[in-house]
Amino acid sequence: MVRGKIEMKRIENATRRQVTFSKRRNGLLKKAYELSVLCDAEVAVIVFSQKNRLYEFSSSNMQKTIKQYHKHAKGALTKTTEVEQYMQQLKHESADMTKKIEILEASQRRLLGHDLDSCSAQELNQISSQLDRSLRIVRERKAQLFMEQIERVKAKERLLLGENAKLHTKCGSRPCQKPIVQEKGVGEASCNWMNSSPSSRSQTISNSDQVETRLFIGPPVMRCE
Structure with a gap:
C-alpha cells in the first residue's frame, strides 16, 4: 500500500511529534553512515531535539x-x-x-x-583658444602630409630616371636631348627677309607655298643623334 504525501508542517500532537523525531533521526543517522561508507565521504551530522538533547554522527572526528x-x-x-x-x-x-x-x-x-x-565670456575664450590650437595642429599635419607626398613623388621620379638611364645604356644609346640651337643660316635668312622689299617678300612667300608637305599618322618618332 502506497503512503500518501505527508504535509510538511509542525506536528501538533506532542507524542506523535516525539515518535516521528525518533524514527527520522535514526533514519537520518543511518543514511549519513551509508553515505560515508559507500562514497568514502567525510560526513558529520548534529541534531538537537526539542528538549535540547544532542545527537551526532561523524565518520571520522567531529x-x-x-x-x-x-x-x-x-x-x-x-x-x-x-x-x-x-x-x-x-x-x-x-x-x-x-x-x-x-x-x-x-x-x-x-x-x-x-x-x-x-557659456560665460571666459568659457568662450577658452573654446576659441582650443579651436585655434586645433586648427594650427590640423594645418601642420596637412603641410606634413603634402611634404611627404612630394618626397614620394620625387623619389619615384629619381627611380624612373635611373631606370631610363639603365635602359639606354643597355640599348647602347644615350638619352635623347632637345637642345635649343638655332639652325645655321636661319637667323641670317630671317634678317634678309625683313630687310627685303615687299615685292621680294611676296615672291618668297609664293615660293614657300610650293613646298611639298606630307601627312603622317602614327606615334611620334623620337630621333636621337
Missing part, C-alpha cells in the same frame, strides 16, 4: 570536521565580501565614466557651436 567546515565557510565569506567590494568598485567606476562622458559630450557640442548661450 572536531576535525567542524574546523574544516569553519575554514571553508570563512573562505566562502571572504570571497563573497571580495566580490561585493569589487562590484561596488565597478559601480563607482561606471558612475565616474558616465560623468566624464557627459562632460566630453557637452564640450564637443560647444566646440561645434551648440549650447553656447549658457
Whole structure:
C-alpha cells in the first residue's frame, strides 16, 4: 500500500511529534553512515531535539570536521565580501565614466557651436583658444602630409630616371636631348627677309607655298643623334 504525501508542517500532537523525531533521526543517522561508507565521504551530522538533547554522527572526528567546515565557510565569506567590494568598485567606476562622458559630450557640442548661450565670456575664450590650437595642429599635419607626398613623388621620379638611364645604356644609346640651337643660316635668312622689299617678300612667300608637305599618322618618332 502506497503512503500518501505527508504535509510538511509542525506536528501538533506532542507524542506523535516525539515518535516521528525518533524514527527520522535514526533514519537520518543511518543514511549519513551509508553515505560515508559507500562514497568514502567525510560526513558529520548534529541534531538537537526539542528538549535540547544532542545527537551526532561523524565518520571520522567531529572536531576535525567542524574546523574544516569553519575554514571553508570563512573562505566562502571572504570571497563573497571580495566580490561585493569589487562590484561596488565597478559601480563607482561606471558612475565616474558616465560623468566624464557627459562632460566630453557637452564640450564637443560647444566646440561645434551648440549650447553656447549658457557659456560665460571666459568659457568662450577658452573654446576659441582650443579651436585655434586645433586648427594650427590640423594645418601642420596637412603641410606634413603634402611634404611627404612630394618626397614620394620625387623619389619615384629619381627611380624612373635611373631606370631610363639603365635602359639606354643597355640599348647602347644615350638619352635623347632637345637642345635649343638655332639652325645655321636661319637667323641670317630671317634678317634678309625683313630687310627685303615687299615685292621680294611676296615672291618668297609664293615660293614657300610650293613646298611639298606630307601627312603622317602614327606615334611620334623620337630621333636621337
